[in-house]
Amino acid sequence: xxxxxxxxxxxxxxxxxxxxxxxxxxxxxxxxxxxxxxxxxxxxxxxxxxxxxxxxxxxxxxxxxxxxxxxxxxxxxxxxxxxxxxxxxxxxxxxxxxxxxxxxxxxxxxxxxxxxxxxxxxxxxxxxxx
Numbered sequence: 001x002x003x004x005x006x007x008x009x010x011x012x013x014x015x016x017x018x019x020x021x022x023x024x025x026x027x028x029x030x031x032x033x034x035x036x037x038x039x040x041x042x043x044x045x046x047x048x049x050x051x052x053x054x055x056x057x058x059x060x061x062x063x064x065x066x067x068x069x070x071x072x073x074x075x076x077x078x079x080x081x082x083x084x085x086x087x088x089x090x091x092x093x094x095x096x097x098x099x100x101x102x103x104x105x106x107x108x109x110x111x112x113x114x115x116x117x118x119x120x121x122x123x124x125x126x127x128x129x130x
Contacts, residue, residue: 048096055092059085 066081109116 052092052096055088055095059088059092062088 062081062085066078066085070081071078110119
């Protein structure tokens with residue numbers, strides 16, 4: 001038998017016949033050379049991330065505890081814990097994305113007069129005069 005042998009079914013291929021993405025060695029080395037990811041500047045993002053992960057950690061804790069051991073004592077209490085846990089993710093997103101006292105808001109002047117003029121025109125604050 002000459003030529004290339006076919007790989008056994010399922011080896012090196014995904015179930016739909018397409019090879020899964022595997023980054024090349026060069027891409028991995030380039031990522032390593034680039035260094036660690038830079039964190040967000042300032043403390044506002046750290047505060048937001050901390051609040052978000054604390055809330056989401058509480059959400060996971062409520063779900064797991066509700067169905068791991070609270071259900072053994074009271075199914076109604078387990079369902080109530082899940083309802084509370086269901087409300088936490090949207091609240092966590094709102095808290096994590098709220099504007100802090102030092103955050104620049106989308107309509108605050110940026111300091112670039114040309115850019116500010118352009119945004120004011122788009123927002124309808126000042127009409128562009130032709």
